[in-house]
Amino acid sequence: MLNALLVEDDLDLAQTIVQYLELEQIRCDHASNGVAGLNLAQQARYDVLLLDLNLPRLDGLSVCERLRADGDDTPVLMLTARDRLEDKIDGFRAGTDDYLVKPFELQELVVRVHALARRRSGQVHVLRCADLVMNLSEKTVARADQLIHLSPTGWRLLEVLLRASPNTVSRQTLEDAVWGDEPPDSNSLKVHIFNLRKAVDGSAGPRLVHTIAGHGFAVRSENDETPD
Template sequence: MSISILLVEDDIDLAETVVQYLEYEEISADHAFNGEAGLNLARQSDYDVIVLDVMLPRLDGLSVCSRLREDGVDVPVLMLTARGTLDDKLAGFEAGTDDYLAKPFELAELSARIKVLAKRRSGETKKLVVGKLTMDLNRREAYRGEKLLKLTPTCWELLEVLMRRSPAVVSRSSLEEALWGNDRPESNSLKVHMHKLRQQVDGASDFPMIQTVPGHGFVLRNNESS
């Protein structure tokens, strides 16, 4: 699997060494020298992982990560720093980073961590966006366009799963496991909650974003690209 990353690092020698090593690992890397350039690239392109140095010119790595999470960017972030104290790590996780690697580090370890992070999306994003559908995870508010959706706690969880997985199809069993774990209720409970969710998300719209895929499950589609 080819992996594409963004490396935001102001140490040119280190950045060149990292980029060259990762090429041998079939990991392609774009490089930004400062935080502002890194933030712009991260917003414009779709990367599998973002590798951020903490101490950067113009905009520090913690601020870059925090702004990306506020924008709803769910690309996993690996933070690099010369400071490896517990407080530094906690600050990184508070900003929305997914992993932490202190300098100096072994290139093989960096590559291994990138490959692990590339297999998933980040759970640290503060906002989920699919087309005109938005979930603000901090405020616990969801909108389709300008309409505020009135969701029960179960419908909220159901929509969050669909949005995080979109545009992939999510099976009924996966949804039931996400909602109730091993303590699953009667068989038609998912059907009932899905009906309530559709009333809120699609009730007043000509385009149903929540669609059934017969024999597979459900998918949340972006109406703007359909």
Template sequence: MTVQTLLVEDNINLATTIATYLKLEGIECDFAPNGEAGLNLALNNSYQTILLDINLPKLNGYEVCDALRSKGVDTPILMLTARDTLADKLSGFNVGTDDYLVKPFEMEELAARIKSLSHRRSAQAKRLFLADLEVDLQSKSVRRAGQEIDVTPTGWIILVELMRNSPDIVKRNTLEWAVWQDDVPDTDLLKVHMYRLRQQIDKPFDKPLIHTVPNHGFVMRELNV
């Protein structure tokens, strides 16, 4: 299966070398020569990974990464840079990067990291969106159709777990672990909390977003009806 990647790098020769090698590994690259172009491509296309240099014209890598996370983009981001100090790495992680590779690097390692990242979503997004629902992970606020919703602490945990995995199904035991870890109650409290959450997230609005998948679990998804 081909991996779709965005490469944001202002060194044309290096970008060409990377793209040529990655193609042999089944990784197709779109290319942007500056941060502004990279941000636009990332916001308007779907990629499985983003390779992001730090020292970029127009917008640097930190600014691009921060902007993407602020807009809810959860594509894994791998920063490629000559900066190798701990402070530089921490700056990258603070704005939402998932991995860090210092130049010069081995192409085999780059390809391996891309393939590993491509199998998951990033947990670094600052906001999560589905239809008219917005979940702000920094302020821990929830809005739907512009209306603020005050969910319970347990409802918040469940909602974030469902949103992070949307449109995939989340098993009941996964949600129970997220809320209670090893201390899952004997009674079906999950059912009670799911009912309350649906009353807040779905009932006042036209289209439900939380759905039960019998014998499997729950899913947050916008259905076309």
């Protein structure tokens, strides 16, 4: 059974969600404000976090940011009435993995919870490109021995790109690997790639994250052959 945490201050909505998820064999704890939600998330291990954006005491973005700063890689689904691109970009930068705009169908919520819960990888491998090292067993990414903090979605994107390196990975392949049967809106991949490039290449040496026009994306060094 999956374990989820719902942080939602609308008590009627929260009760409906909790009851529906439990009917779908998803155990769901609930907190009604951001501080209580953060405390629960830090004390227990969940498969998915469901965060309302507008919360009393501590908003959903702040909860997500604090968890990511602590190295928590639990996938986060943000529940919000805001559907502007700017709001989504802010959420992705804070470490959110997906958005669900209110009002939503409970069946869609269940599908997204299952999709997010599958993202953690239990494989034990070390992936490398130049001075970039991803340790899947220790859940760390470093470049030139400097740790890099990624959201769960950023982590999955980098893993797929490193496994294929130096080859190019198509947009469709990346979306399928990260979001499965629930493709994101047209801007989500672009935003996540931007954040990944900033994290990996922002203050390091030569660029490793590349956009291959008309083909997709690749992680490769200047010394790698480009067979595309």
